[in-house]
Amino acid sequence: MGRRRPGTPTLEEVAAHAGVGRGTVSRVINNEAGVKESTRQAVQRAIEELGYVPNLAARSLAGRRTDAVALVLTEPDWRQFAEPFFSEIVRSLGDALADTRMQLMLTLVRSDDERRRFLEYARGGRVDGVLLMSVHAGDRLPDMLAEARLPTVMLGRRSGDEYVSYVDADNVGGARSAVSHLLSRGRTVIATITGPLDMYAARCRLRGYQDALALAGLSGRQSLVAASDFTEDGGRRAMARLLERHPEIDGVLAASDTTAAGALQALRAAGRRVPEDVAVIGFDDFALAQRTEPRLTTVRQPLEEMGRAMIRLLLEDMEEPSVAYRHVILRTELAVRESA
């Protein structure tokens, strides 16, 4: 398992070759000011002639920084991998990092063993910061990273009293505006299919739904709420259940667009016309509906901004080591796609 890299030139050899001191070479490779142009060029030449590549282990040992950040995916989200939601976030993280010298590394944490290994890796100083995607309620990883004083930013939060830095979408507001929109279009019997209620985002969306109804003077009936998961099949079944209880339903807020797609199928199977008889709005977590139901009205999350915000928070935390946790909640937007 040992690895030798024979004949790899060191900074010292470059210095000798260029006839300067090590400090000077260090300054040149780090692009620091205060080096005479002629020496800089001499050093550059030596670097090229020798094929010098800085040893990053030595650099981070001496400089206490790695210029790498990790993006961690925990097992339950593993499937997110498959979704545009995920790739959009990663893309925007990458873009935001492009201006820096940071390297983004993804890690999959599937078992407790891998979790422990990652912790050692991170606490061992292999990364300057950690980004976490959709952490689940009971997960202690964020706390452990925070304890180790590693700059850490989550996408989403575990609960209402989350303290570790996070970036989240305004799920409550999004749900509220979706339901208000349905109400303003004359819908009166509005049901909702929620995500798993042990996930904070799902609870927020349910709350937004209830808020909007309350605001309109309507009391949300429990029988109009169907708990489900974020899958298409779950949406289908939840919708079927709702229709049994309330055939008069004329509006639905679905937990995600995947769920919404399932709901649409159930509605059509039951002979309902969409959106004429029943209007459906979903959160576009996964953008799946854009593929199967491109005209579905959705609550849009600003994925691009979310990624950018995560990097911003992380960099801030790295500048000014953990003086505070930082929280950002980004506005969602109703993307009306059909006259529902």
Next chain:
Amino acid sequence: MGRRRPGTPTLEEVAAHAGVGRGTVSRVINNEAGVKESTRQAVQRAIEELGYVPNLAARSLAGRRTDAVALVLTEPDWRQFAEPFFSEIVRSLGDALADTRMQLMLTLVRSDDERRRFLEYARGGRVDGVLLMSVHAGDRLPDMLAEARLPTVMLGRRSGDEYVSYVDADNVGGARSAVSHLLSRGRTVIATITGPLDMYAARCRLRGYQDALALAGLSGRQSLVAASDFTEDGGRRAMARLLERHPEIDGVLAASDTTAAGALQALRAAGRRVPEDVAVIGFDDFALAQRTEPRLTTVRQPLEEMGRAMIRLLLEDMEEPSVAYRHVILRTELAVRESA
């Protein structure tokens, strides 16, 4: 951007606290034999009391190893992310690595800038080895890594004279057996929809198709070959084109199961019954067909084994630094799912 980790105890402090020498502490944390049980426990206690965590930069500087390997995805494959093919491979890589102390890190290389950054990262000694997924024909990254004497293993190869270590599936054999199977079931007019022909895997599959026909004494007609991509829509259009030219087609080998799914749609749209009138076989690159067309006969790739083999080659290369490149081609298997 600098990061301080104040008050992080060092190995030396642990040694002092436990009243032993640094060497002993090092032996304990590395689980080396030859330490008296009582001292070991004393050291363990000191480690816990101080909350010691080894500094990995120092370790890799001194020990010249990082216990990390990188899995690189280049931009064109970015979408693979979304596919079971990818997650299966990653899963099996993770499993294979579980027995070692290695950490798997994924990197996305989307631009030339990111490519350069990754190279610095890898050549700087941040990883002990590199795994590459589906590298494209002109990509020089594998060569540069090999030049830097970094153990490198690819999934798939760039061409027939690939030299850098790789693990591939027997695409030729898979295609050949699929076509033979069709012939043995009495199909006589067999077409093929290929993947993009600048990809070596696609060319291999085409060759297998031609081989099988030649073996049966049939000369493959060029008009029975439709070049396409690996998408569903591509499969649909290619199939439509083929049907125009040869309405008598009764068998099809598709470049992937995604393509096969598209082909099926086109066939049904044209009023053909499947598999009664036309039998279709696809390579199951992406296992998409398993979702939409679970009964489709496919050429199966041993994803689990491919991941394991990649790790094996990588570890071998790390033990015995680049004495040779290693190539493994894994057998594919016809999974007959309907009496085509």
Next chain:
DNA sequence: TTGAAAGCGCTAACAC
């Protein structure tokens, strides 16, 4: 503007 020197925290070789 530059050189010299003092670490960074660990592993590994060598004594005892």
Next chain:
DNA sequence: GTGTTAGCGCTTTCAA
């Protein structure tokens, strides 16, 4: 068995 020592290759003062 265990302590000691010499680096690993870099950044970063501090003088010059």
